[in-house]
Amino acid sequence: MHYTRIAPIFLCILCLTSFKSPVVKEIVVKNNLNYERKEIVTVPISFIRIKSKEIPLLEVYQNSKIVISQLIDMNGDSTYDQIVFQATIGANETQTYKIQVGSKKATAPSLTxxxxxxxxxxxxxxxxxxxxxxxxxxxxxxxxxxxxxxxxxxxxxxxxxxxxxxxxxxxxxxxxxxxxxxxxxxxxxxxxxxxxxxxxxxxxxxxxxxxxxxxxxxxxxxxxxxxxxxxxxxxxxxxxxxxxxxxxxxxxxxxxxxxxxxxxxxxxxxxxxxxxxxxxxxxxxxxxxxxxxxxxxxxxxxxxxxxxxxxxxxxxxxxxxxxxxxxxxxxxxxxxxxxxxxxxxxxxxxxxxxxxxxxxxxxxxxxxxxxxxxxxxxxxxxxxxxxxxxxxxxxx
The missing domain is CATH 2.70.98 (Beta-galactosidase; Chain A, domain 5)
Structure with missing residues (x-):
């Protein structure tokens, strides 16, 4: 629910990078507070640069383990705009996640x-x-x-x-x-x-x-x-x-x-x-x-x-x-x-x-x-x- 802050220095890199399937995009998430946080991270699909047909196959991984994620279409145009996932990050800790195209989409009951x-x-x-x-x-x-x-x-x-x-x-x-x-x-x-x-x-x-x-x-x-x-x-x-x-x-x-x-x-x-x-x-x-x-x-x-x-x-x-x-x-x-x-x-x-x-x-x-x-x-x-x-x- 909280808005996440995205460092602008990396945005220009996205425009110059070409991807091969499966797409791998590493996301570094840092917690600047002195206690553990368990929050939803929001990643705009536009930052991943991916073919439209591959978006429904996106998966999130941490340390080779699949993480529950959810794709969201904010404007109702039948195209996903965001992928969200839950991160648990310790006090003043930094963690790395990977978003890639796959086939083992993690399933979970809808708790909302x-x-x-x-x-x-x-x-x-x-x-x-x-x-x-x-x-x-x-x-x-x-x-x-x-x-x-x-x-x-x-x-x-x-x-x-x-x-x-x-x-x-x-x-x-x-x-x-x-x-x-x-x-x-x-x-x-x-x-x-x-x-x-x-x-x-x-x-x-x-x-x-x-x-x-x-x-x-x-x-x-x-x-x-x-x-x-x-x-x-x-x-x-x-x-x-x-x-x-x-x-x-x-x-x-x-x-x-x-x-x-x-x-x-x-x-x-x-x-x-x-x-x-x-x-x-x-x-x-x-x-x-x-x-x-x-x-x-x-x-x-x-x-x-x-x-x-x-x-x-x-x-x-x-x-x-x-x-x-x-x-x-x-x-x-x-x-x-x-x-x-x-x-x-x-x-x-x-x-x-x-x-x-x-x-x-x-x-x-x-x-x-x-x-x-x-x-x-x-x-x-x-x-x-x-x-x-x-x-x-x-x-x-």
């Missing part, structure tokens, strides 16, 4: 999954081996607008608390269709006790202005980009919404990697005028939990009790994007939230959207990975360090 869910009105849900989420579509909004039963009016993001490493989305929705409830943990897989309501849930956005949060309604369309053993990518688009007399057009691209408690959100916003910020929110529910924040490293956390366990939710943004945060408390239902106010990156052309990148997600104590507030805050702290110091990648 996302889909539109028409059988539950029209949710959109996504998950990896650690966490799961959902949000709500136009039919759920229509039911509310027309005072019919079963609707949900919200662009907030819901947490599904799973404690197994296999996919649960399809299974839990089938349980719902069969008359059961995913709000009960009756199979020791997890459940959905997380309340969103009118809040931002875990990482929804809005614009904070004059002590009010302006927000969109439900998403109106989606586009799936990638699904596989390592990475899931999709977009959600929202109907135009207003901040006073300014019209906002919003699309968010979500990327969830295997092994991560957080997913990356790339917000793309066109506005008819200036807006003071984009604000990422975390609901404080009954306000009995503990908020934590590090403005220097730009991470923000809420740790709360939930039924017979505990839950940490959080937001991490890039340090240069932070304006400020607000621990906002009110007697109004669902509106007490931890707000992270951020500035967007301005586009180079007026026709392009402004952009904000942030990360959000959770850790549930019963899942056995994040078992205390201190562990959760430390996770967010190191996550911030990793996005500030991405893996350094060079090509031989």
């Amino acid at each position: 999954h996302s889909r539109y869910v028409p059988e539950r009105i029209d949710d959109f849900a996504w998950e990896n081996n650690l966490v799961a989420f959902r949000t709500y579509g136009p039919e759920a909004q229509r039911l509310v607008d027309q005072n019919e039963k079963g609707g949900t009016l919200s662009s907030g993001l819901d947490c599904w608390l799973k404690r197994v490493d296999y996919p649960i989305i399809d299974k839990w929705y089938k349980k719902y269709v069969d008359g059961g409830s995913y709000h009960k943990d009756d199979q020791n897989e997890g459940y959905d006790p997380y309340h969103v309501g009118a809040s931002r849930g875990c990482g929804g956005i809005g614009v904070w202005k004059n002590d009010s949060l302006y927000v969109s309604k439900n998403f109106i369309s989606y586009r799936k980009i990638a699904e596989g053993p390592l990475r899931n990518i999709f977009t959600l688009t929202y109907a135009p919404w207003k901040v006073d007399d300014v019209t906002i057009q919003e699309t968010k691209q979500i990327t969830l990697d295997v092994g991560s408690q957080l997913y990356m959100v790339e917000e793309f916003i066109h506005s008819s005028g200036s807006i003071p910020n984009v604000t990422v929110g975390i609901t404080l529910h009954d306000k009995k939990g503990v908020t934590s924040a590090d403005s220097t490293k730009a991470w923000f956390s809420y740790w709360e009790s939930i039924d017979d366990s505990e839950l940490g939710t959080g937001v991490v943004i890039r340090k240069g994007s932070l304006i400020k945060y607000i621990d906002y408390r009110t007697p109004k239902k669902d509106l007490s939230q931890l707000y992270v106010l951020a500035r967007m990156k301005s586009p180079k052309l007026m026709s392009q959207p402004s952009q904000l990148v942030y990360y959000t997600g959770f850790g549930w104590k019963k899942a056995g990975v994040i078992t205390s507030k201190d562990i959760w805050n430390n996770y967010l702290d190191k996550f911030s360090e990793r996005i500030s110091s991405p893996l350094w990648i060079t090509f031989k």
